[in-house]
Amino acid sequence: MYAIVVKDLAKMYKLYNVSYYRLLDFLGLSRGPAARYYDEYWALKGVTFDIPMGATVGLIGRNGSGKSTLLKLLSGASAPTRGEAVVHGRVAALLELSTGFHPDLTGHENIFSCGLYLGLDRPVMEALYDEIVAFAELGEFLHRPVRTYSTGMQMRLAFSVASSAPADIQLIDEVLGVGDTYFFGKCVQRFRRFQQEGRTTILVSHDLGTILRLCSRCLWIDRGVLVADGSPLEVVAAYNQSVYDERDRHEPGAMGSSGVDLGRSRALRASNAVQISGVEFVDAAGVPARDFAMDTTMVVRVGYVSQEVLRDAVVAVVVYRADNVTVCNAISSMDGVTLELSEGKGAIEVVFERLMLAPGEYTVGVGIYPSLELDDTHSVQHAAIWHKPVSFVVRRPVSVAFELGVVRHPVRWRFAGRPSTVSPEFFEEKA
Amino acid sequence: MSCFRMLYRHRYLIWRLTVLDFKVRYVGSQLGLLWMMAMPLLVLGTYLLVFGKILGVRPDPDLSGLDYGLLIACGLVPWLGFSEGVMRGTGSVLAQRNLMKSTVFPMELIPVTAVFAGLAGQLCGIALLLLVLGIRGALGLHVLLLPLLLAVQALFTIGLVWFLSCVNILYRDTSQAIGLLMVLLMFLSPIAYTQAMVPVGLEMLVQCNPLSYLIDGYRQVLLFDRLPSLAGMAVFAGLAVAVLLTGHRYFMRLRRVLPDFV
Numbered sequence: 001m002y003a004i005v006v007k008d009l010a011k012m013y014k015l016y017n018v019s020y021y022r023l024l025d026f027l028g029l030s031r032g033p034a035a036r037y038y039d040e041y042w043a044l045k046g047v048t049f050d051i052p053m054g055a056t057v058g059l060i061g062r063n064g065s066g067k068s069t070l071l072k073l074l075s076g077a078s079a080p081t082r083g084e085a086v087v088h089g090r091v092a093a094l095l096e097l098s099t100g101f102h103p104d105l106t107g108h109e110n111i112f113s114c115g116l117y118l119g120l121d122r123p124v125m126e127a128l129y130d131e132i133v134a135f136a137e138l139g140e141f142l143h144r145p146v147r148t149y150s151t152g153m154q155m156r157l158a159f160s161v162a163s164s165a166p167a168d169i170q171l172i173d174e175v176l177g178v179g180d181t182y183f184f185g186k187c188v189q190r191f192r193r194f195q196q197e198g199r200t201t202i203l204v205s206h207d208l209g210t211i212l213r214l215c216s217r218c219l220w221i222d223r224g225v226l227v228a229d230g231s232p233l234e235v236v237a238a239y240n241q242s243v244y245d246e247r248d249r250h251e252p253g254a255m256g257s258s259g260v261d262l263g264r265s266r267a268l269r270a271s272n273a274v275q276i277s278g279v280e281f282v283d284a285a286g287v288p289a290r291d292f293a294m295d296t297t298m299v300v301r302v303g304y305v306s307q308e309v310l311r312d313a314v315v316a317v318v319v320y321r322a323d324n325v326t327v328c329n330a331i332s333s334m335d336g337v338t339l340e341l342s343e344g345k346g347a348i349e350v351v352f353e354r355l356m357l358a359p360g361e362y363t364v365g366v367g368i369y370p371s372l373e374l375d376d377t378h379s380v381q382h383a384a385i386w387h388k389p390v391s392f393v394v395r396r397p398v399s400v401a402f403e404l405g406v407v408r409h410p411v412r413w414r415f416a417g418r419p420s421t422v423s424p425e426f427f428e429e430k431a
Numbered sequence: 432m433s434c435f436r437m438l439y440r441h442r443y444l445i446w447r448l449t450v451l452d453f454k455v456r457y458v459g460s461q462l463g464l465l466w467m468m469a470m471p472l473l474v475l476g477t478y479l480l481v482f483g484k485i486l487g488v489r490p491d492p493d494l495s496g497l498d499y500g501l502l503i504a505c506g507l508v509p510w511l512g513f514s515e516g517v518m519r520g521t522g523s524v525l526a527q528r529n530l531m532k533s534t535v536f537p538m539e540l541i542p543v544t545a546v547f548a549g550l551a552g553q554l555c556g557i558a559l560l561l562l563v564l565g566i567r568g569a570l571g572l573h574v575l576l577l578p579l580l581l582a583v584q585a586l587f588t589i590g591l592v593w594f595l596s597c598v599n600i601l602y603r604d605t606s607q608a609i610g611l612l613m614v615l616l617m618f619l620s621p622i623a624y625t626q627a628m629v630p631v632g633l634e635m636l637v638q639c640n641p642l643s644y645l646i647d648g649y650r651q652v653l654l655f656d657r658l659p660s661l662a663g664m665a666v667f668a669g670l671a672v673a674v675l676l677t678g679h680r681y682f683m684r685l686r687r688v689l690p691d692f693v
Binding site: 013014019020022023026072077078079095096100102104105109113116117118119121122145 | 443444447448451454455458459529530531532536598601602603685687688690691692
């Protein structure tokens with residue numbers, strides 16, 4: 001059963017060059033057979049997809065790519081020019097949060113007035129009231145005018161009200177990123193609850209980590225066209241790649257100052273001196289694999305093609321968790337290893353003995369730098385950087401039922417002794 | 432007739448929104464609702480001074496100053512309610528454009544709310560008028576027709592504002608033009624004078640102005656305890672319904688595309 005079915009959805013905005021053309025156009029007055037009053041701007045150029053009930057789908061794309069237009073069409077706030085969007089169920093659109101806020105009214109009054117705009121009667125709002133207030137955490141400010149609130153407080157109240165409306169489908173546009181970390185955490189919690197309740201969600205965010213963390217599927221829209229639809233990891237990686245490529249086209253050779261940072265956020269140019277031909281994961285026996293158990297050996301094999309002999313090359317491998325957290329860096333020079341890359345094709349292996357990563361899905365970024373000095377901009381400029389989507393999975397041990405965090409750090413256990421050997425204050429009850 | 436059904440269905444929401452409109456307007460001001468009385472009283476005073484004293488206008492030579500004042504007030508109060516509704520209503524949808532962009536809120540209620548907020552001021556004025564007339568013992572049973580007059584006026588204004596608020600989004604100069612037009616219309620409407628005082632040759636000016644029928648209706652009912660002219664009321668009521676239906680049709684046709692222009 002689908003919650004949202006979108007078929008060839010297109011939206012054209014009319015751009016009028018002269019202000020009264022708009023009126024003339026609407027009055028139905030013709031400007032003659034050849035002339036038109038407006039220029040066409042196609043914000044969406046025919047998008048087709050469907051979303052099953054209960055799914056959480058991320059929507060990414062650069063500014064002006066048509067994400068917000070798509071959400072407006074889905075919410076019914078705007079009408080499509082062509083095609084159709086069929087939505088089964090009640091939609092809650094968290095697009096512009098502070099809609100309907102009156103700065104001179106108190107938070108308490110605004111809760112009820114926003115309720116009106118959401119189509120919720122007073123009795124319904126009264127039932128939701130306690131939860132809204134608890135979530136917004138305004139304290140004594142609840143009974144003060146909203147204009148006295150900090151931006152964060154306003155956003156908390158707005159998100160709290162907007163997200164409390166009962167709905168089957170929710171459309172969220174870039175609103176999770178407004179608060180501080182604590183509030184973000186609360187939003188995510190609430191968001192998870194909605195997921196469990198079976199709400200269908202479309203989430204627009206520029207924070208790709210959020211997409212990876214919350215979504216089970218990702219759509220990528222570019223210039224009004226759906227260019228990718230698939231697992232978040234693949235789509236986000238492809239999106240990143242396109243952003244890098246784009247930036248490379250605009251500023252060739254642009255790079256960051258810190259050479260060790262292979263982060264996806266930094267665009268580094270692949271050089272001609274050395275290129276990475278491929279990256280794969282192999283097990284202890286040298287057989288390519290994608291699945292690894294904890295404590296076994298995982299090897300990252302990096303294939304390269306070099307135009308010259310590189311005597312003191314540096315190879316770096318960064319491991320990212322699926323939600324974009326950088327888990328660890330392996331940098332050959334930091335480990336005191338000197339690698340001499342021969343001319344032509346070759347491969348380097350980075351061996352992760354006794355894999356300590358917690359169960360989950362991971363990707364890697366790989367860089368080969370022609371010389372040792374990572375701060376040397378020349379070296380960084382001519383580095384080969386590889387960040388195409390290849391992932392490996394660490395399996396959960398059968399005996400463990402809970403999350404293991406990011407890594408399983410090696411530890412030792414021992415008895416510390418009695419109060420006579422450990423400082424006695426340690427055992428005193430703290431007030 | 433779908434617009435009557437719509438208005439009825441959303442009656443609770445319209446009521447709450449009107450109250451909210453009011454609250455927002457006067458929250459934070461010290462004198463609050465007193466301001467609502469200040470405007471009609473000020474205009475009334477000016478009218479009396481200019482027309483009654485300086486120009487010495489009288490519809491009837493025997494009419495006392497107070498009676499002339501009441502005559503003006505009976506025209507002025509509904510006029511102010513109408514013009515306030517039209518001016519607020521014309522800009523209302525644009526002012527609340529955020530609602531349109533992000534929610535599926537029934538936008539057609541926004542101009543309606545603006546009209547009712549304008550009518551609320553008129554109700555205060557009418558209450559004051561009734562008080563004065565009551566003290567003078569001039570009130571009769573025909574006052575019971577007031578709700579009918581108010582209803583017809585509301586329908587007329589709502590229809591007008593549905594149309595104007597759309598046009599204002601497409602062409603933003605509309606609200607400026609309306610402001611000017613209202614000033615003009617205020618003097619062209621028989622507020623400080625009656626239809627009978629208009630010189631021969633200019634009667635068309637009053638006869639073509641639908642508001643003169645409305646103002647005359649209020650005057651007959653409040654001041655003279657008489658039935659308003661049935662022909663005049665029939666013309667105005669017919670016009671009100673026609674304007675309402677056309678305005679509604681126009682608004683509903685445009686409401687799907689309006690978000691693209693705000």
